[in-house]
Amino acid sequence: MSKRQLAMVMDLNKCIGCQTCTVACKTQWTNRNGREYMYWNNVETYPGTGYPKNWMELGGGFDAAGDLQPGVIPNLEADYGVPWDYNYESIMTENADHNHFQPHVSPTWGPNWDEDQGAGAFPQDNYFFYLPRICNHCTNPGCLSACPRDAIFKREQDGVVLVDLDRCQGYRYCIAGCPYKKIYFNPKISKSEKCILCFPRIEQGLPPACAQQCVGRIRFVGFLDDEESQVYKLVHKYKVAIGLRPDYGTQPNVYYVPPTESPAKFDAEGRIIEGSTRLPIEELEKLFGPDVHHAIKTLKAEMKKRKETGVSELMDILIAYQHADMFRLDNHYYQEVAKEQKRTPLAPVDTRYIAGKFTKAGGHH
């Protein structure tokens, strides 16, 4: 376990599946140099196959006794999808041949191949929601346990899980060991790579690209020991944000506010069945464990309270008024860590999100 843990909360009630986070991450980190097929951030439709295909069935993580479980490494073409491109020039020029606009390979699978399909029968009881996923920067990472070279480490200062590319030899046991399949093999350099929680941005006062660009404002970022942070309040104070698949035993540090709002079902005549809900609670229990019941109860109660009294701190947080409140990156803390490590502390490039347990708002401490 690291000294402190930086964490993210994603409010699934508000994710609209626009993939802005995915694009923000891709353009920042993964559109080049062997990373083209990787999505460090992806948004998948749940229920669905997910990315990579059927990742929940590929093993990894720990059993109840704490033993690492064997896993399967996904295939690039069949499970991730070849990152195909199009011959845009065929339609962008004056003498365009519009009949030959095509992908450069014939794709057989790709991320979101089953987007928006979900489950149930339309229009009676079909349902789905979006599940954005990044590396969970686990407290007990499966990838780290699986590595026979000690090439994966968890940063002491903020718990970010990173690959030491100097030590990594591309064995890929980490991919088998990660139950979320959020660590990838870069065939061009024969090494594993993964989400770095945008630590170079964090250290300069900028939230991760996925969080800052999120148009639905579903992502909160802060330290779990910072009682002022909205992350702390959602995870520890109200306990409405829960890690994905806690049964994998890795203690993930990306937390989700479960989707509470789903429309009612229709009967055979197309009439609303009062009091019904399309999203089966069993599905949420599978994803978030038994704690999901308490979380949903709290969310419903606070929603009701807000409607009746106009006051609810929890609802105010989830409305996400200000980025400056959603992101608390504790810049002074990072500067002190840099000094301790005899590095030059970097001045924040943005002063709006630098508050934290050891950093007063406005940059003073």
Place this chain on the structure above:
Amino acid sequence: MKKLLNSLLSLGVVASAALAANPAITAVKVSDSLDTIKADSALWSKAKFETVILYPQTSIEMNDKKANALVANAKGKKAQVAALHDGKNIAVMVKWADKTKDVEQCMVSDVYTDGFAVQFAGTTAKPQPLPYIGMGSAGRPVVVHLQKATAKVYEPNGNKDVSTQINRQQTGVFEKELADFDAKVASLAKTDYEKVFVAEGFRSTTEIKDNSVKSNGAMVHGPAGWSGTLSRPLKDEYVNLNGTVPVAIAVWDGSSMGRNGLKNLSSWVAINLEGQTPNAAMVAELTTDSKGNAAKGKEAAATNGCTGCHQMTAADAQSLLGPALKNVGGYATPAYLRESILKPSAVVVPGYNRNAHANTPWYNIEKGKRVSTMTDFSFLDKATVEDIVAYLKTLKSEVE
């Protein structure tokens, strides 16, 4: 008839004894420099090849489900090994059967590469015991030269689609295209994958990147399989090879998802440098079998509780505490086995692995040192220890 049968039987005994311990290899002295030697060099016609058996590594089970299924019944492999030296450099050739040619690729996530490695002992002042076969041990470093199979194939879409290639015969017509293609290959295709590592134990393996070790590795695939060659200086910052050079050889099969521990490896093999005085003790250690009684050793292993923590014939992580000993006879030296029985903490593989279950660690850290949870068997009499060593030396898979 009886006489014939007897002589046949004794021949059989001799043959199995020859299989049990690897023969010493003579590195033939040549006058040409070996620092850039490749597999096709005529110098290899002078070399004397010996058969070395490479056994599947089964001490630790890795966490790759598909790979584990592929290697579940892995057998020992025969390799033909020869060496040359020129007084300044040593060259080793390893030939082994592998029907499939698996080379590094650009657009894959779960495809692996054939390769081979030659391990040299960093210090040989004390010939016994040599560094632990799996990446050395604390105070007993090893230097490992790794060569993986690569080929210049331009396959931007991962479909092995080489349709963009141009017939090299038509240089007159396609000069510019060929130049463009070569530039593309250079930028996209895999380049040589050759690395040198120094290690003082499993997990400590560190790549030497400052060019302080010269390494000249190559692999050539033919109908019979691979020929891998490696040459390196006899003396540098890390090794000082003279007289008898102990080496260990490993090969990986990409088709079996081989990499890292998923490999076949030899025990330490003695290479005598022609024209120099061999290290008789080391040659004896590496070429002769344990004098103990294996049948008695098997009984002693059972009565002393070895099988409580070690698997002797199986290798599955679920029921393991100590390393599986299924192939230990194939890659461990008698000296190492003796040491492990008498001083279990002399070599302890660190870190988490699937054998080390969270609730039953195989070592504890005491005063910064790894202390094995294995009982110290130094109370056993010498003969019993030798019997157990002889028994452990019989533990190995059959050879293909």
